[in-house]
Amino acid sequence: MTDSQATTPAHDYEQDHGNSVAAWTGVALIMLGFLVSSIGVGILSLWVSIAGGVVVVIGAVAWKVLSSMGYGAGTH
Numbered sequence: 392m393t394d395s396q397a398t399t400p401a402h403d404y405e406q407d408h409g410n411s412v413a414a415w416t417g418v419a420l421i422m423l424g425f426l427v428s429s430i431g432v433g434i435l436s437l438w439v440s441i442a443g444g445v446v447v448v449i450g451a452v453a454w455k456v457l458s459s460m461g462y463g464a465g466t467h
Contacts (some may be wrong), residue, residue, distance in 0.1 A: 412462040417454025421447050 429445025457463065 397411050408464075411458075411464045413454050413457035413460075414464060416457055420450025420453055424448075424450055 424441070424443045424446030427446055428440050431437070431439030431441070431443055
């Protein structure tokens with residue numbers, strides 16, 4: 392094996408693993424929504440559970456909107 396083969400990586404491309412503003416924002420809002428929904432189920436409150444579901448939907452929409460605005464993976 393030559394020196395150039397030993398130092399050449401197997402892949403010449405960079406992966407970002409989805410680390411983006413859109414992904415972090417979407418996941419944070421979705422997790423918050425699930426937490427609120429879980430608390431709503433725990434305290435037997437329909438309105439708190441529904442509010443958590445609304446936050447989950449807002450998180451998904453925010454993720455998509457931010458991605459389309461250029462804040463998604465591969466655009467930073």
